[in-house]
Amino acid sequence: MSPLAEAFVLHFGEMGSRWGINRTVGQIYALLYISGRPLPADEIAETLNFSRSNVSMGLKELQSWQLVKLQHLPGDRREHFSTPDDIWQIVRTLAEQRRRREIDPTLSVLRDLIVAQPSNEDERRAQDKLRQMHDLIELLTGWADEVQKLDTAELVSLLKLGSRVVGLLELKHRLPFIGQKRRETSPPEDSAAQI
Amino acid sequence: MSPLAEAFVLHFGEMGSRWGINRTVGQIYALLYISGRPLPADEIAETLNFSRSNVSMGLKELQSWQLVKLQHLPGDRREHFSTPDDIWQIVRTLAEQRRRREIDPTLSVLRDLIVAQPSNEDERRAQDKLRQMHDLIELLTGWADEVQKLDTAELVSLLKLGSRVVGLLELKHRLPFIGQKRRETSPPEDSAAQI
DNA sequence: CCGTTCTTTCAGAAATTTCTGAAAGTTCAG
DNA sequence: CTGAACTTTCAGAAATTTCTGAAAGAACGG
Known part of the structure; x- marks a missing residue:
């Protein structure tokens, strides 16, 4: 992750926790937003240094808020997640x-x-x-x-x-x-x- | 505290915690709002069953947000706190x-x-x-x-x-x-x- | 100046939330 | 079917936040 993306993700995580969203979830969302392409859970876990299960929880939370879209990319069995472009x-x-x-x-x-x-x-x-x-x-x-x-x-x-x-x-x-x-x-x- | 005030205070406390405000602070604010008169810290502590020191912390937080006004009532040495009327x-x-x-x-x-x-x-x-x-x-x-x-x-x-x-x-x-x-x-x- | 009343601070206890690894569950290509 | 790849669940560990009592500090009447 570029230093730019990292700074954004960290800040967003902090902000999230001030608004009643846990830091992990905030960071996951920020990463999806800044990446601008669908990411699979294991890539998120690796990038943010969270356990795979933690990412699973976070994505579940984000899905319940309807803030992320789940999609399948051709030739990849893994579920990918993304934020709206707009x-x-x-x-x-x-x-x-x-x-x-x-x-x-x-x-x-x-x-x-x-x-x-x-x-x-x-x-x-x-x-x-x-x-x-x-x-x-x-x-x-x-x-x-x-x-x-x-x-x-x-x-x-x-x-x-x-x-x-x-x-x-x-x-x-x-x-x-x-x-x-x-x-x-x-x-x-x-x-x-x-x- | 009337059941009405209690229900409000409890709900407000819960809501606060979903918005990054801790439950105690939310309840203190709700109590001040619903009471509609300046309250001294010890009365807040007694009404909400918090320790006196916890109330002190909560009020400090609320003051830092400029959400409560401190005032002195004639004939009472204690500090009283209130929310704006409007x-x-x-x-x-x-x-x-x-x-x-x-x-x-x-x-x-x-x-x-x-x-x-x-x-x-x-x-x-x-x-x-x-x-x-x-x-x-x-x-x-x-x-x-x-x-x-x-x-x-x-x-x-x-x-x-x-x-x-x-x-x-x-x-x-x-x-x-x-x-x-x-x-x-x-x-x-x-x-x-x-x- | 006391001594009383009131307020704040703070170290550690208690409660809550977050995070993890292990295991169970699901999906799907072959 | 089978097993490899992927996902979810969940009990307990870890981290964080909240809360308390004890002690120190401040204000004030007399």
Whole structure:
């Protein structure tokens, strides 16, 4: 492994462990990403100096997150693993999986606690705080859902626009039709150009 | 502690550990949040059944993240800790801190690796993948920076709008002035209403 | 200045997580 | 079928993280 790849793999492993992913799994993923070609488990084990069984565990974990693809290369019986070529796809998968595993269960817990009958003033106030958290998470995930639907080019434009989109927001209040779903028809170019 | 608060604290502790925060620290934070009043360390220790020293460690950690505020209550020598009342403030702090501790160092590593002279075709290709990751992270954090500047009301509008903002985006290409910073003057109401 | 109350530090214990080798399981070419 | 090549499982070893009690340190009222 080139020093470049090695530095990346090591850093990624450290970062993984700060985000609740174990170092080994992080390194395996980083290696697959940087290699850019499908690798068999034994090659991963050799490169990273992990036991073959450790790599097997790590790949199993990554598969359960749907972060790696398993494939067979012609003339080789071994299973090969790779990451998507498109890094945006990786981000989408990560977001989707974290949501399914952590956000949704949390929302469910919060909802259960919020609907319970409060038995005193203190509980009523506590429920109010839970409701605030629930609403915030729901707002964020609702937004994330919407954004997931966009194709990459649209998403990038949106991100580049950043907070300047707020300027558009003011406009929206005077242009009610824009706020509706995603309209099928555009207003005639010329009339728009009048503004 | 009410069963409601307890359920929340326990869940939050579990979630914390999936996000690289230790369970104890997660529980302490959850307790402070749900209590909604400043608590002294010994009361936290008693409520959560942790040793006093463990709580001290946890609070130190939370302080280093700037997630809790230390304050003194009149007539009590003990230090009391609390979370911000505004949950959006909590989100902002979290985003800011994670960025400072994890994102920025990662960008720095990626940049270092990208500028190095590739010694062969494989390294050149690897650098390209690193550049893709770098650009993606930079785009996302740049967006986050912009969004951090918004006040909560603006941010909420933006989130509620979700992907429908893309409709506005198309419009933007025909309304170049909107894309500039944040304009000082609005176009006349009437002409906008024509569309 | 005490002495009391409160807080922090830290070495080692306890708990948890990660990792490994050995063995069992699976697949497939011949 | 058979056996070689490959993969998974899992019990326990190793490493890491978390947690505690004891002791030291700091703050403060009197």
